[in-house]
Amino acid sequence: MGISVPAFPVQAVSDVVLRDGSTMRFRPPRLKDAAALLDFFRGLSDRSLYLRFHGHPTVDERLVAPMLEPDWTERGALVGMDGERIAALASYARLRNAGVAEVAFAVADELQGRGIAMRMLERLAALAGLVGIEEFLAEVMPDNGAMLRVFAEAGFQTSRTTESGTTEVRLRLASTETLVSRIDERDHVAVSASLKPFFSPDSVAVIGASPRARSIGGELFRNILRGDFVGAAYPVNRSGGSVAGVRAYESVAQIGEPVQQRRLQAVTRGEFGHGMLPCNWTQAVLAVGSFDTRRNDTVSPSSW
Numbered sequence: 211m212g213i214s215v216p217a218f219p220v221q222a223v224s225d226v227v228l229r230d231g232s233t234m235r236f237r238p239p240r241l242k243d244a245a246a247l248l249d250f251f252r253g254l255s256d257r258s259l260y261l262r263f264h265g266h267p268t269v270d271e272r273l274v275a276p277m278l279e280p281d282w283t284e285r286g287a288l289v290g291m292d293g294e295r296i297a298a299l300a301s302y303a304r305l306r307n308a309g310v311a312e313v314a315f316a317v318a319d320e321l322q323g324r325g326i327a328m329r330m331l332e333r334l335a336a337l338a339g340l341v342g343i344e345e346f347l348a349e350v351m352p353d354n355g356a357m358l359r360v361f362a363e364a365g366f367q368t369s370r371t372t373e374s375g376t377t378e379v380r381l382r383l384a385s386t387e388t389l390v391s392r393i394d395e396r397d398h399v400a401v402s403a404s405l406k407p408f409f410s411p412d413s414v415a416v417i418g419a420s421p422r423a424r425s426i427g428g429e430l431f432r433n434i435l436r437g438d439f440v441g442a443a444y445p446v447n448r449s450g451g452s453v454a455g456v457r458a459y460e461s462v463a464q465i466g467e468p469v470q471q472r473r474l475q476a477v478t479r480g481e482f483g484h485g486m487l488p489c490n491w492t493q494a495v496l497a498v499g500s501f502d503t504r505r506n507d508t509v510s511p512s513s514w
């Protein structure tokens with residue numbers, strides 16, 4: 211039945227940039243998330259709940275239990291976090307045909323339409339592929355345009371049949387050129403959107419710009435270079451390893467005199483919500499912050 215992966219695989223935790231440039235952390239739901247998951251379902255509108263479950267289920271512990279602590283082999287699940295609150299859920303359950311799993315999604319009503327389900331589908335498919343799942347099957351209400359569009363546009367090979375008031379969508383999870391290029395396009399749109407607020411400052415320091423390929427901070431910095439930013443751009447990371455051929459600094463303070471005389475724009479990926487908001491937030495010298503929490507790449511206010 212494929213390769214089994216640890217209950218909490220490292221790859222299952224990821225920070226993604228959404229279509230509007232904001233970010234969200236995806237992670238597997240743990241047993242202690244039961245109450246938060248119940249709150250999530252209780253917060254959904256009647257229509258969203260109906261579309262998710264094709265009816266009006268009793269929202270209690272029994273409903274959420276199968277989604278907690280996924281083993282990935284039989285069941286996989288990711289929650290999307292909005293700060294401490296669960297704002298989205300994507301889950302699969304393997305069917306008797308070992309290569310196929312049924313998949314379903316739900317996103318908090320006020321956060322729908324920002325590309326969260328699309329990103330969750332990408333991640334869940336990659337994780338399912340690790341345990342030998344080759345196909346996702348979804349039962350979708352025929353009038354559920356948003357879900358059908360996500361499946362149609364994601365880039366997977368799909369087939370669709372409608373019978374007895376339900377549309378069955380099948381997605382082949384094997385990577386294809388189309389899939390890779392759609393994911394690249396979405397990455398590009400998302401990272402570009404995340405950069406829009408950056409383009410007025412004289413200087414930009416990207417804190418947490420890692421030399422590693424495809425890290426969010428590193429990609430942010432590379433996009434600043436690609437975007438022909440006219441000011442000075444400085445990568446800052448703990449190792450001081452250069453990024454895209456540009457010398458990096460271990461802290462903003464190390465950048466030195468020229469930068470401190472300039473105005474630095476404050477933008478964060480939201481991780482400041484985890485207690486990293488710099489205490490000098492209201493002062494003139496701020497920083498562009500991108501923190502790769504997977505590597506604990508945080509920068510404390512004292513190191514600025």
Ligand SMILES: CC(C)(COP(=O)(O)OP(=O)(O)OC[C@H]1O[C@@H](n2cnc3c(N)ncnc32)[C@H](O)[C@@H]1OP(=O)(O)O)[C@@H](O)C(=O)NCCC(=O)NCCS
Pocket residue numbers: 229257258259261262263313314315316317318321322323324325326327328329348349350354355356357359360363396399
């Ligand atoms: C269906 C549902 C999960 C979709 O979640 P979502 O996060 O709003 O979906 P996305 O934002 O990823 O996609 C929605 C739309 O954006 C589009 N989209 C997403 N990412 C995109 C991107 N990077 N570029 C362009 N379009 C994109 C999708 O094609 C879709 O098209 P639309 O805007 O014309 O509707 C959500 O509406 C929901 O929770 N509904 C209630 C529960 C439900 O229906 N579950 C399905 C059971 S299988």
